[in-house]
Structure formats: structure tokens, C-alpha cells
Amino acid sequence: MIKVGVIRGGVSPEYDISLATGGNVLSHLRGDILSKKYEPFDLLVDKEGVCHLNGLPISQEKLARSVDVVFNALHGDFGEDGKLQQVLENWSIPYTGSESVPSAVGYNKVLAKEQFAQLGIKTPKHFLIPLYQEDFDGPLEFYARKKAREVFEKLSPPWILKPLTGGSSLGIRVCKTLPELAQAFESMENKNVSILAEELIAGKEATVGVIEKFRGKDLYALPAIEIRPPIGSRFFDYEAKYSGKSEEICPGNFSEVEKRELERLALAIHTGLGLGHYSRSDFIVVPNRGIYALEVNTLPGLTEESLIPKALFSIGSNMSEFIDHILELAISKK
Numbered sequence: 001m002i003k004v005g006v007i008r009g010g011v012s013p014e015y016d017i018s019l020a021t022g023g024n025v026l027s028h029l030r031g032d033i034l035s036k037k038y039e040p041f042d043l044l045v046d047k048e049g050v051c052h053l054n055g056l057p058i059s060q061e062k063l064a065r066s067v068d069v070v071f072n073a074l075h076g077d078f079g080e081d082g083k084l085q086q087v088l089e090n091w092s093i094p095y096t097g098s099e100s101v102p103s104a105v106g107y108n109k110v111l112a113k114e115q116f117a118q119l120g121i122k123t124p125k126h127f128l129i130p131l132y133q134e135d136f137d138g139p140l141e142f143y144a145r146k147k148a149r150e151v152f153e154k155l156s157p158p159w160i161l162k163p164l165t166g167g168s169s170l171g172i173r174v175c176k177t178l179p180e181l182a183q184a185f186e187s188m189e190n191k192n193v194s195i196l197a198e199e200l201i202a203g204k205e206a207t208v209g210v211i212e213k214f215r216g217k218d219l220y221a222l223p224a225i226e227i228r229p230p231i232g233s234r235f236f237d238y239e240a241k242y243s244g245k246s247e248e249i250c251p252g253n254f255s256e257v258e259k260r261e262l263e264r265l266a267l268a269i270h271t272g273l274g275l276g277h278y279s280r281s282d283f284i285v286v287p288n289r290g291i292y293a294l295e296v297n298t299l300p301g302l303t304e305e306s307l308i309p310k311a312l313f314s315i316g317s318n319m320s321e322f323i324d325h326i327l328e329l330a331i332s333k334k
Contacts, residue, residue, distance in 0.1 A: 005040075005069070006071045007071070009045040014076040020303040045078075063093070068331070072096050072299060081107040085103050098279070098298045109164055109295055112295055124199045157176055159199065160174050161188065161196070161198075163193045173188065204284070207280055207307055208222060208225070208266035223315065225251075227247075227249075228246060248310055269281045279298055
């Protein structure tokens with residue numbers, strides 16, 4: 001039996017989503033298909049960063065002796081940013097997903113966009129606004145007006161403000177007017193992260209998953225999913241993602257040319273950023289302007305509402321096949 005530690009929870013605001021991703025993985029590992037091959041262990045990381053096994057804290061050394069491989073189901077800080085990966089590498093524990101450096105690059109939206117540009121892939125116009133520091137920037141209200149004016153002058157409306165790191169669309173604000181920009185900056189000071197200001201491009205939202213060494217291909221692109229947020233949502237936000245209210249069409253309503261290009265771009269991003277095992281890239285398809293890459297997810301969600309499971313189902317696959325395949329990839333690198 002192969003001992004699999006499923007690590008979930010964590011210190012980021014995506015704690016609940018990580019619990020759901022890890023819970024779904026554990027459920028399949030305990031199911032009839034995989035339970036004869038794998039012995040799963042639930043490694044719960046609490047919000048203070050302490051890892052627990054069977055309800056008791058476990059040291060890194062004991063973890064290294066307890067499992068053969070780790071399925072990384074953490075999202076956000078210390079899960080996707082390369083830090084957990086470094087710990088596991090130091091203890092020579094095989095794990096799923098990308099290695100530490102590609103994880104760090106993919107997690108930083110500006111660094112990822114720089115890589116997109118080097119690969120010749122279009123991405124919306126954007127610039128970085130450093131973390132607010134009262135001693136340096138002055139009163140928050142003054143800072144918010146100043147940064148709002150800066151965005152107003154550099155980018156055409158509407159705008160989208162995103163935390164530099166993090167996922168699940170947490171902390172994102174869409175603004176159409178200068179006062180909305182100022183209000184957004186004033187309310188984001190406690191995010192403890194720099195802000196990415198970006199032009200909001202109207203078009204069809206798309207996402208494409210990539211899996212390594214799957215179904216006879218070195219890199220396999222899953223069908224492009226078209227995402228239609230519910231009426232009233234300005235974009236595919238946290239509620240739209242996990243409430244089940246969004247319409248997620250797989251395969252999406254794209255032309256054959258668009259489908260092939262979306263797949264090509266997702267494969268190029270996975271390869272160009274040096275990602276591992278699997279990834280999911282998000283795009284906007286704009287008539288007469290082409291396809292723009294928004295960001296890449298090095299550890300996409302695997303909840304029952306997530307997009308990778310939907311894409312797998314559309315090609316006649318399932319989560320059990322996917323989990324088994326990803327674990328085999330991780331173990332083969334040991």
C-alpha cells in the first residue's frame with residue numbers, strides 16, 4: 001500500500017476551499033477504485049500553520065517517516081507559493097504539483113504576466129501598486145485618492161484590482177468610476193499584499209486544464225470551458241465560483257480556431273513556466289482582438305464545484321483516474 005498524505009487547510013483565506021479540495025481527494029482515495037492501492041492520511045494544517053495527523057500535531061521529521069507521497073491540496077499562501085514545496089523537497093518527500101520555483105512564479109500575478117509576455121502571449125494592460133505603508137504613504141484616505149487617480153490616468157475603464165497573490169477571486173474589486181477606485185483602495189489596506197491594477201476586458205471567459213503524460217500525450221489539454229457568471233456578477237468571483245450559480249459549459253461555445261488556440265496557449269504557459277503535473281490557465285476571448293491570458297493556477301481547485309473535475313468528466317474521465325495519475329507522476333520523480 002502506498003501511503004498518501006493529503007495536506008489541506010492552511011494559513012491562507014482559502015482555508016475552506018482547501019478543506020473541500022482535500023476532502024474530495026480523500027474521498028476518492030478511500031473509495032472502491034483506489035483504496036486497494038493507496039492508504040490515505042488526512043494532514044490538516046490549521047490556521048496557525050501547525051500540521052496535524054489524526055488530530056495531533058506532527059513534526060516535519062515524523063511526517064517524512066509517515067508517508068510515501070504528499071498530495072498537495074493547499075491553496076494560497078504556503079501552498080501554492082513554493083514554500084511548502086521547499087519544505088517537502090528538503091525532506092525528500094515526493095509531492096504533487098509544480099516545484100518550488102515555478103510555483104512561486106505562477107503564484108505572483110505580475111511575474112506570471114511577465115512570463116506570458118516573453119512567450120508572446122497577450123495579457124491585459126496592468127501595473128503594480130506596492131503594499132500600502134502608512135509611514136511612507138501617509139493617511140489612507142489620501143493614499144486611496146492618489147492611487148485611484150494613478151489608475152485612472154494609466155488605464156482605460158473599467159478596471160479590476162487584484163491582490164498580487166492569492167486565488168479563488170478573493171479580494172478582487174471591479175471599478176467603473178474614479179470614486180469607486182478610491183473606495184476600493186481604501187477598503188483593501190488590510191490585505192497585506194501589493195495590488196495589481198488591470199484593464200477589465202469584456203469577452204468570453206475561458207479556462208483550460210493541462211495534464212502531463214495523460215492519455216498517450218506528453219501534455220494533454222483538457223477541453224476549454226466557457227464560464228458564464230450569474231446575472232448581476234461583474235466577473236467570475238468567489239460566490240460565482242462556489243455557489244453553483246455560474247454556467248460552466250464544457251466544451252465551451254468557441255469556434256474550432258478559438259478552441260485550438262486556447263489549448264495551444266494553455267500548453268505554452270504550462271511548458272514556458274516550467275509547471276509540473278497539472279495546471280489550469282484562465283483567458284478572455286475577445287472578438288476582433290484575440291485571446292488574452294489572465295493568470296495561471298498551479299494547484300487548481302478539485303472540489304465538487306471545481307473546473308478540472310468538470311473537464312475530466314467531459315472526456316470520459318473522472319477524479320479517481322486523475323488522482324491516481326497525478327500520484328504516479330509524483331512517485332516516479334522520487
